[in-house]
Amino acid sequence: MARLDRAAVLAGAWAFIEVHGLDALTMRKLASSLGVNHGTLYWHVESKQALIDALADDVLEGVVDRRETGSVGIARLLELAYSLRAALLTHRDGARVLAGTFVRQPNTLAFGEAAIGAAREAGAGDRDAVLLAFSVQYYVTGFVIEEQAAHDLLRTEAAHERAEIAAERFPLVAAGLRTLRNTPRDNQFDYGLKLLVRRQEDPR
Amino acid sequence: MARLDRAAVLAGAWAFIEVHGLDALTMRKLASSLGVNHGTLYWHVESKQALIDALADDVLEGVVDRRETGSVGIARLLELAYSLRAALLTHRDGARVLAGTFVRQPNTLAFGEAAIGAAREAGAGDRDAVLLAFSVQYYVTGFVIEEQAAHDLLRTEAAHERAEIAAERFPLVAAGLRTLRNTPRDNQFDYGLKLLVRRQEDPR
DNA sequence: ACCTGAACACCGTTCAAGT
């Protein structure tokens, strides 16, 4: 068994979350899944919270760099948003891991920097560029949190008791969910994103 | 000491969260804050998770009804968004309580129903109305989660170590945060919201 | 109907002691 290091602890944590979910993550269970006494983890990581903070920054690893396709302005901003969602979806409960803590670590800041930069390239003024970039970020986070929460629910809940919405009391929601079931997730995501970004792209 | 009931447990939980935050909430501490043996809570509430689910729906209590001002269409949709944010801000960690679980309970559904209805009044087609209403919801959730996370952080972290962003590496973020500090939260919120809702309001 | 007390199977964190 190779010696443990911080990276191995993070990888082990992701593997555990993948199988059991964030809520089931425990220092003791994580340790035993790594074949190590649970006290050992504290040599590599300061606390459980510090571990989760590290996971949060880890989610965003490479989001900015991986898709350096040379696009600029609004196209780049859209690309960053897609890339952010993809990164959050890479790991189970990724959005909750990131949103749970107010992270100010390298990758988070790098994303903000790239997003504001893209908005500026699109011709937005100082203030508008920041507000637009952050609005996109809020939307992406909110979208994926709900996306993954729904996914986790269906994972645990028996499919047959999918809690049919009381169609008499909430007809629009009931019909709406049927509509969404026929609309690919990517398109749903795109819809709101394009609304946020529209005027800059196509000011008619 | 008046007899405990389910409503008193919920109220006690909110009071506890207000002071100590969601992460510190414990069935045992909650029980002792209510002056009761901790086993007792399980008479009123099925489990800690069920308690949190109940809190989640409780956050949205009255969001739809409280502000029945008679406005319709986009104006009503905006009103619902403001009302939703206000409700989430009413309780500490309100957004995390709501977003943590995928709730399908009365108040959540009522909000969806009202939002889709408003979008339809604005002239959106079946599909667009649903997508727009949900996009607004994602944005509001994402915004307030970040808003409250930042607030909790400043509550606990000594003000003097506000982790000045490395301005050399992330100049746009550093300048952006200064800009935001001079922009009222309500205006920041409004900015993205209006982007989402713009075309319907002012299709030029 | 509501509550207590005690038990059970867990937690996160610390730290001397080993290698």
Added chain:
DNA sequence: ACCTGAACACCGTTCAAGT
């Protein structure tokens, strides 16, 4: 430098027994 073992102060949940 990294890990074990044991301890400490906690958890959520259950359930007989009381009133």
